[in-house]
Amino acid sequence: MNSEIEKKTKILLVDDDRLILGTLASGLRAQGYEVFEAASGNEAITQAKTVKPDLALVDVRLPDLSGPEIAERLGQEDGIPVLFLSAYDDREAVEKAAAAGGLGYLVKPFAINHLLPSLEIGLERARELRTLKEREARLQKALVRNREINAAVGVLMERYRMPYREAYESLRSQARTQRCKVTTLAAQVIEFSDFVNSLVRDYWPKSRSG
Numbered sequence: 001m002n003s004e005i006e007k008k009t010k011i012l013l014v015d016d017d018r019l020i021l022g023t024l025a026s027g028l029r030a031q032g033y034e035v036f037e038a039a040s041g042n043e044a045i046t047q048a049k050t051v052k053p054d055l056a057l058v059d060v061r062l063p064d065l066s067g068p069e070i071a072e073r074l075g076q077e078d079g080i081p082v083l084f085l086s087a088y089d090d091r092e093a094v095e096k097a098a099a100a101g102g103l104g105y106l107v108k109p110f111a112i113n114h115l116l117p118s119l120e121i122g123l124e125r126a127r128e129l130r131t132l133k134e135r136e137a138r139l140q141k142a143l144v145r146n147r148e149i150n151a152a153v154g155v156l157m158e159r160y161r162m163p164y165r166e167a168y169e170s171l172r173s174q175a176r177t178q179r180c181k182v183t184t185l186a187a188q189v190i191e192f193s194d195f196v197n198s199l200v201r202d203y204w205p206k207s208r209s210g
Contacts, residue, residue, distance in 0.1 A: 027112030041065025060086035068100035152186035
């Protein structure tokens with residue numbers, strides 16, 4: 001194992017059993033992980049916003065929130081993946097954990113060396129998911145950017161009877177002149193076009209009736 005990487009890895013450990021919490025935390029710290037402890041669901045959610053862990057190890061049954069509820073909130077609000085821990089090896093708990101998007105499910109009690117392989121697999125899966133989300137975010141940003149530019153180019157093509165290439169190059173050239181991003185100028189073109197269209201809509205019926 002690469003201890004330099006592990007020391008940078010943050011684990012949020014959530015369990016209402018203080019003995020288990022302390023034992024697991026000590027064992028994981030001995031392996032080089034940076035561990036944060038929470039004895040309840042609400043405490044876990046609060047800590048997650050502050051420490052931004054790479055992975056959360058969450059007991060399925062807690063006094064305030066269930067493990068699956070915590071997993072859903074951590075995933076939706078902070079994008080934190082969860083590996084479940086439980087002393088109850090029952091189908092219902094496994095199904096709820098899977099439905100909540102858990103990366104895995106471990107039944108207590110277990111030795112720390114039995115946890116490590118699942119933890120490493122969970123962390124690797126979490127890294128893969130983060131990479132996919134970042135890639136999707138970049139793609140979405142590119143799509144929005146292209147939509148704005150295409151819409152602005154369309155305005156220029158319609159208003160000035162310009163071919164696509166000429167309208168695009170005109171937009172890009174003007175952006176360079178103004179020393180701004182093409183998307184910024186495109187947004188201005190769209191906003192101005194919408195403003196002009198609203199004026200025409202408001203004025204045209206009045207002029208016709210007059």
